Amino acid sequence: MDKSFKHWKSEHPMLFISCLLMMGAFIAYTIPVLSDPFQSATKWNRDYISLYFFTATIFVLSLLQSNKNSNYVHGLLIYVILILWGFTISIFTKQYSLLSIPYPETFIKNVRALIVEKVNQTIPHSEANAFAQAMLIGVKGTIDKSIVKAYTQLGIIHIIAISGMHLDIIYQYLAQFTKWLPRHLFFKWLEFFMLITGIWTYTFIAFASPSIVRASVFFTIYLTGQMFNLHQYTLNSIAAGILIVLLFDHASINQLGLQLSYAAVIGIHLFYPVFNNLNKMDNPILNFCWSNLSITIAAQITTMPILIYHFHQISGLVIISNFIMVPLSTVLLYALLMLLLTPNYFNLPLLIGKVIQAFMIWLNHIVSFVYQLSPYEAPMLYMTKWDALAYYIYLLLLYLWILKKQARLLFVVFLIATVHFCLKLFSLL
Numbered sequence: 001m002d003k004s005f006k007h008w009k010s011e012h013p014m015l016f017i018s019c020l021l022m023m024g025a026f027i028a029y030t031i032p033v034l035s036d037p038f039q040s041a042t043k044w045n046r047d048y049i050s051l052y053f054f055t056a057t058i059f060v061l062s063l064l065q066s067n068k069n070s071n072y073v074h075g076l077l078i079y080v081i082l083i084l085w086g087f088t089i090s091i092f093t094k095q096y097s098l099l100s101i102p103y104p105e106t107f108i109k110n111v112r113a114l115i116v117e118k119v120n121q122t123i124p125h126s127e128a129n130a131f132a133q134a135m136l137i138g139v140k141g142t143i144d145k146s147i148v149k150a151y152t153q154l155g156i157i158h159i160i161a162i163s164g165m166h167l168d169i170i171y172q173y174l175a176q177f178t179k180w181l182p183r184h185l186f187f188k189w190l191e192f193f194m195l196i197t198g199i200w201t202y203t204f205i206a207f208a209s210p211s212i213v214r215a216s217v218f219f220t221i222y223l224t225g226q227m228f229n230l231h232q233y234t235l236n237s238i239a240a241g242i243l244i245v246l247l248f249d250h251a252s253i254n255q256l257g258l259q260l261s262y263a264a265v266i267g268i269h270l271f272y273p274v275f276n277n278l279n280k281m282d283n284p285i286l287n288f289c290w291s292n293l294s295i296t297i298a299a300q301i302t303t304m305p306i307l308i309y310h311f312h313q314i315s316g317l318v319i320i321s322n323f324i325m326v327p328l329s330t331v332l333l334y335a336l337l338m339l340l341l342t343p344n345y346f347n348l349p350l351l352i353g354k355v356i357q358a359f360m361i362w363l364n365h366i367v368s369f370v371y372q373l374s375p376y377e378a379p380m381l382y383m384t385k386w387d388a389l390a391y392y393i394y395l396l397l398l399y400l401w402i403l404k405k406q407a408r409l410l411f412v413v414f415l416i417a418t419v420h421f422c423l424k425l426f427s428l429l
């Protein structure tokens with residue numbers, strides 16, 4: 001039986017809270033008349049205004065708790081409160097973050113120095129050495145600029161930049177060690193702290209780059225829910241992760257990396273099962289290839305408008321390059337982690353380093369070859385923020401139609417598309 005909207009909403013509270021807060025932030029961003037008076041206020045006055053908002057919120061919530069006659073009015077007031085808080089947070093965190101955490105700088109520098117030393121000893125080739133340091137600790141300054149350009153143009157720069165893919169591999173490594181622990185309560189807590197500590201240690205080793213911090217927050221939320229036997233709704237975890245990141249750095253909402261990473265994660269969560277279930281195969285190799293291709297297509301569907309809006313072009317080979325390079329880079333990262341963990345006995349690290357070095361050189365040759373297949377610049381594409389918003393509305397309605405199979409959803413898509421194109425035709429957008 002299909003779940004009602006109210007039931008689905010109760011399963012994803014953070015998703016709706018995030019949407020309403022973002023709506024308030026969007027109002028503050030797009031309607032300067034409302035936000036300018038608050039911007040001109042001093043920090044002291046802004047703090048008092050925030051206190052008034054907080055007091056009013058507590059007062060309204062206490063009234064709702066004491067009076068339960070109208071569920072509709074209660075729900076509407078809570079929506080209004082969350083939108084106002086989104087507006088308030090957007091205005092009053094322009095200059096400073098709400099929260100901050102200490103950074104263990106000395107410890108992290110020592111660990112990074114050990115990693116760099118081992119890579120230098122085992123991978124002497126300059127190009128491969130720079131590539132290994134970029135994948136492990138995020139140092140990209142010494143990589144050949146032509147290689148970086150090729151990875152960027154093919155849409156696979158996330159292979160070099162430390163991202164959620166890298167952290168997922170770290171997590172899988174740690175999980176292999178902790179799965180042998182007994183399933184008693186004490187050891188479950190021990191496993192939880194070991195995984196959390198390992199994830200955040202690697203995050204700090206990478207100098208807490210925004211992409212890996214977002215992934216670490218997501219894994220922390222996921223593992224916490226798993227520890228307390230809570231329902232694991234991915235969209236709810238994604239929304240909670242966005243909220244936590246924005247509390248620490250509200251300005252990051254404007255960062256392209258945050259927009260692309262969360263768009264890709266949401267696209268994979270929503271559309272990967274749809275594409276993957278279209279063509280089930282008995283052959284495990286073909287099934288793996290189709291699964292990998294489905295992930296690539298799902299991520300591209302939701303990130304394409306952002307790329308067009310910011311860069312006005314997309315690579316025609318982005319799906320092919322991701323299809324080929326992501327599995328190969330995953331193997332490479334596993335090998336690099338094995339190199340770091342291998343003790344210096346019988347020259348094993350040197351042997352592994354030689355294999356990794358040859359693999360990296362071969363990998364970069366493949367990237368350069370694929371990049372040369374498209375020597376001409378991609379055509380310029382233009383998309384306004386309203387076009388991007390309309391695209392995501394179409395995509396959401398089409399996804400709901402796939403789930404619900406209701407013809408009226410397609411009718412709404414065509415209706416919105418007609419209005420949108422009419423406005424474009426008369427240059428009103």
